[in-house]
Amino acid sequence: MSTRRFFLSYALSAAGLLTSVSRGVARPPGGATPTPNPTASSATAPSPLAKELATSLQRGLPNAKLSEAITAKIASDIQDGFAINKAFTNVDNKNLPPPDFVFSADNEHRP
Amino acid sequence: MSVAFGTIVELGEMLRSRQISSVELTRECLQRLERYGPQLNSVVTLMPQRALAAAAQADRDLAAGTDRGPLHGIPYGAKDLLAAVGAPTTWGAAPYKTQHFSYDAEVVARLERAGAVLVGKLAMIELAGGMGYNQADATFTGPCKTPWNLNYWSGGSSSGSGASVASGLVPFAIGSETDGSIMNPSAYCGDTGLRPTYGRVSRFGAMPLSWTLDKLGPLCRSALDAGLVLNAIAGHDDKDFASVQIPVEQPDVGTTSRRWRMATVEGTGQKLQAEVARNFERSLEVLGALGTISHAMLPKFPYDAMVGAVIAAEAASSFRDIIQDGRVQELRDPSDRIGGYSYLVVYAVDYVDAMRQRAALRSSFAKLFTDVDVLVAPTFSTVAPPIDIPFDKAYPGTDDGALITACNLVGVPAISVPNGIGAHGLPTGLMFVGRPFAETDLVQIASAYQARTSHHLEHPSRFMM
Numbered sequence: 419m420s421t422r423r424f425f426l427s428y429a430l431s432a433a434g435l436l437t438s439v440s441r442g443v444a445r446p447p448g449g450a451t452p453t454p455n456p457t458a459s460s461a462t463a464p465s466p467l468a469k470e471l472a473t474s475l476q477r478g479l480p481n482a483k484l485s486e487a488i489t490a491k492i493a494s495d496i497q498d499g500f501a502i503n504k505a506f507t508n509v510d511n512k513n514l515p516p517p518d519f520v521f522s523a524d525n526e527h528r529p
Numbered sequence: 530m531s532v533a534f535g536t537i538v539e540l541g542e543m544l545r546s547r548q549i550s551s552v553e554l555t556r557e558c559l560q561r562l563e564r565y566g567p568q569l570n571s572v573v574t575l576m577p578q579r580a581l582a583a584a585a586q587a588d589r590d591l592a593a594g595t596d597r598g599p600l601h602g603i604p605y606g607a608k609d610l611l612a613a614v615g616a617p618t619t620w621g622a623a624p625y626k627t628q629h630f631s632y633d634a635e636v637v638a639r640l641e642r643a644g645a646v647l648v649g650k651l652a653m654i655e656l657a658g659g660m661g662y663n664q665a666d667a668t669f670t671g672p673c674k675t676p677w678n679l680n681y682w683s684g685g686s687s688s689g690s691g692a693s694v695a696s697g698l699v700p701f702a703i704g705s706e707t708d709g710s711i712m713n714p715s716a717y718c719g720d721t722g723l724r725p726t727y728g729r730v731s732r733f734g735a736m737p738l739s740w741t742l743d744k745l746g747p748l749c750r751s752a753l754d755a756g757l758v759l760n761a762i763a764g765h766d767d768k769d770f771a772s773v774q775i776p777v778e779q780p781d782v783g784t785t786s787r788r789w790r791m792a793t794v795e796g797t798g799q800k801l802q803a804e805v806a807r808n809f810e811r812s813l814e815v816l817g818a819l820g821t822i823s824h825a826m827l828p829k830f831p832y833d834a835m836v837g838a839v840i841a842a843e844a845a846s847s848f849r850d851i852i853q854d855g856r857v858q859e860l861r862d863p864s865d866r867i868g869g870y871s872y873l874v875v876y877a878v879d880y881v882d883a884m885r886q887r888a889a890l891r892s893s894f895a896k897l898f899t900d901v902d903v904l905v906a907p908t909f910s911t912v913a914p915p916i917d918i919p920f921d922k923a924y925p926g927t928d929d930g931a932l933i934t935a936c937n938l939v940g941v942p943a944i945s946v947p948n949g950i951g952a953h954g955l956p957t958g959l960m961f962v963g964r965p966f967a968e969t970d971l972v973q974i975a976s977a978y979q980a981r982t983s984h985h986l987e988h989p990s991r992f993m994m
Contacts, residue, residue: 484855499874506838528770
């Protein structure tokens with residue numbers, strides 16, 4: 419359903435930063451998830467920060483055995499993810515309610 | 530009437546009048562699942578032993594005068610993210626192919642208490658799409674196909690649930706939705722699918738993908754059937770932190786003279802396939818006899834960023850182990866193999882802000898429903914995509930809009946009903962969205978629509994043998 423890729427194409431094309439991806443692209447249907455699509459991501463060159471984050475994952479998760487090729491795809495994916503951050507950046511959130519997390523100090527009095 | 534395509538109501542009448550036994554009905558389902566399941570890639574595991582034992586018990590109970598209600602003796606299938614004793618629970622994903630649980634999911638337990646007969650576990654997109662898939666072949670069971678045209682996808686992530694109900698393999702099935710996964714296969718397969726309000730149905734024993742978004746609900750052959758199944762599975766459960774104590778009302782189907790205040794949603798009628806637009810217009814003509822139809826504006830929120838942040842953060846937490854140890858790379862879809870890694874670096878502040886936006890969105894939706902009983906929209910902008918083309922390449926120029934995502938973020942219920950045939954001989958869907966916990970409204974209005982149309986009575990000819 420909702421896809422990060424769709425969001426990215428929308429946000430970036432709206433900002434005039436990405437013209438190669440149509441705003442009208444169909445959202446991958448049925449998924450429960452943002453869809454980091456490696457093919458789509460190739461349109462977005464990963465920034466040095468995205469590359470560094472990907473490399474740090476490669477180093478920090480030795481059991482995952484992330485190859486250089488996979489790490490490059492992850493970098494593109496991370497770059498896509500920055501669009502989510504961009505959507506919330508410089509948005510006035512002072513009047514927004516607090517998040518609807520519920521935590522209680524003991525199990526007996528949970529709401 | 531073909532037993533294979535009978536509704537719960539019809540089959541219940543046959544069971545109670547001894548025209549058929551639950552064992553016979555269950556054998557029929559098992560045979561059809563065995564015969565057609567591989568053609569559709571809709572089945573993961575058949576459960577003949579458990580099913581036939583439960584069916585025999587249902588028959589004995591009925592003979593002894595014990596009737597557990599509308600689902601008594603009715604076979605069903607469960608999306609393979611629901612724990613069930615006697616079969617693996619694979620979550621559609623290679624790393625979990627041999628996973629077993631020693632208990633039943635709460636939904637499975639409630640259905641058993643209602644006399645329903647679990648016949649098998651049905652195919653699904655790996656991890657319910659949690660890692661970000663972009664193709665039909667995103668499960669170790671292979672691409673699930675819509676029974677209307679085997680070159681096209683069933684939808685997902687409740688793929689096998691959608692395909693199996695539509696092809697007459699089971700009278701109903703349980704699916705799950707985080708962001709569209711009941712609505713999607715319902716529309717693509719021509720089922721009637723009900724996504725309950727968040728908190729209405731216990732998720733205990735279901736694969737957690739996103740704790741603040743996940744819902745379980747039925748895929749059926751009629752709105753009335755969906756209401757009956759919801760009645761059996763809804764209700765408070767201490768084992769699910771989100772579970773609420775709000776009783777489900779029995780829908781007053783067929784006799785209501787209520788005048789409905791309906792609203793289409795600005796923007797959702799754009800960028801549709803021509804046949805989807807045509808079928809939607811025809812649906813509105815039918816609905817015009819049931820009340821008034823106005824237009825509503827969907828509140829402006831950064832929906833995709835919101836759902837992206839929430840799913841990324843919660844799915845990464847849920848599947849952190851297989852992301853970190855690399856097992857996520859055993860997944861089928863190349864997108865799924867890498868998606869989890871970028872989730873690990875989602876900003877915490879973005880997740881918190883997404884959750885704050887959701888709280889604000891809830892208030893906006895409450896206002897939206899002040900003057901409206903139900904929203905009505907095409908469930909999806911297109912028919913099912915081909916199984917061999919990445920989703921984002923299948924139907925360029927179309928756009929599903931943000932309604933389903935918005936509704937999932939808020940947690941309001943929805944029902945999708947078939948409303949005609951579109952391109953490639955594939956079904957299209959009509960969706961009603963209601964207030965929180967107003968599933969009864971949805972069952973009523975969808976039933977009223979189905980009383981005036983016959984789309985839900987049409988079945989794919991290939992499977993009518």
